[in-house]
Amino acid sequence: MSMIPVIAMAAVSTLSVYNNPIPQPGEPGYDAQARHYFRGVMENDSVFDSDSDYSHGTRLDYAQIMQSGNAWGVSLTQNMYTPTTHTKHAVYGEHPYVGYAALGAAYMQRGENFGNTVEFQIGTTGNASLAGEVQNALHEAAGMATWEGWPDQVPSEVIFQLSAQQDFRLKSLECTTPNGWKTEAVFSVREEVGTAFIRGGVGLSMRYGRNLPDSMGNVGNKAATFGVNPLEKKDYDPTAPSYFVAGSAAVNYVAHDMTIDGGVFHHFDQTCSRVPWQAEFHLGVGVSYQGVDYYVGAVYATDSYRTQDEANLYGTFSITWHW
DSSP states (O other), rough: OHHHHHHHHHHHHHHHHHOOOOTTTTSTTTTOSSSEEEEEEEEGGGTTTTTSSEEEEEEEEEEEEESOOOEEEEEEEEEEEOOSOOOOOOOOOOOEEEEEEEEEEEEEEBBBSEEEEEEEEEEGGGGGGGHHHHHHHHHHHHHHHOOOGGHHHHHHHEEEEEEEEEEEOOOGGGOBOTTTTTEEEEEEEEEESSSEEEEEEEEEEEEESSSSSSBBBSSOOOOOOOOOBBBBOOOOOOOEEEEEEEEEEEEEEEEEEEEHHOOOOSSOOSSOOOOOOEEEEEEEEEEEEEEEEEEEEEEEEEEEEESSOOOOOEEEEEEEEEE
């Protein structure tokens, strides 16, 4: 190949960069959007002086935005479930001991008005999840009572789970106040199918604050949710601080719940009976400053099994780094 066309192309490219330098912060065309997001989520019911049913959840996830604007992500999740009564065995009429751990891989289709996230998880229940060991180690370090019934937990088996969530921006519910505060409304549809859960539902979430960030659009320890918002925020200024309050409500139909019904490959003596229709309500606050997001909230979930004494109330906290 002749070098003349190559040299000519290089010269044109150099002149183009010289005449059109890369936009800087504050200039038109500047794209300061982060490309990498790493988030840690922790949920625990002991915040409200309780320690039963859904007792603790941890999720670590990483997402990277590609040149196309879409994103991919990976995750690690561990959840723990315990009965109300401290015994060496599962208690009839109460939630069984359950440990769950999974690795996930996801793809996110991102847009200004529509986003779709699909995540596939492979994991395990039982002793291999290390839920009992982790919980007792944390309780001993905090001076709390340990649970002795973990040997009687749901048996170990491999878990395969496919989860998806579609987010729709509701422009009709958005507005900007004279002081610069804005509202955001999102309608979501979720589907989950696998050996762990078969369930689906819809939800509505809203945020109200200043400079709503493109992260923290989805909060909590759920599959197919990451530290990056699937709905792009064209009006977000990453160089300015963000703060907001958030609330959401969701309803789900649950056809199978491994944490109550047991797995599909091993026999399990159920201690309680699943409630098909379930709902949850969430309220929290978020702050984003210099590439770090902080979020704290509370979740109220209705009964997940018929003999449940009280609905589940737990706290959720997350921190996200984006760069």
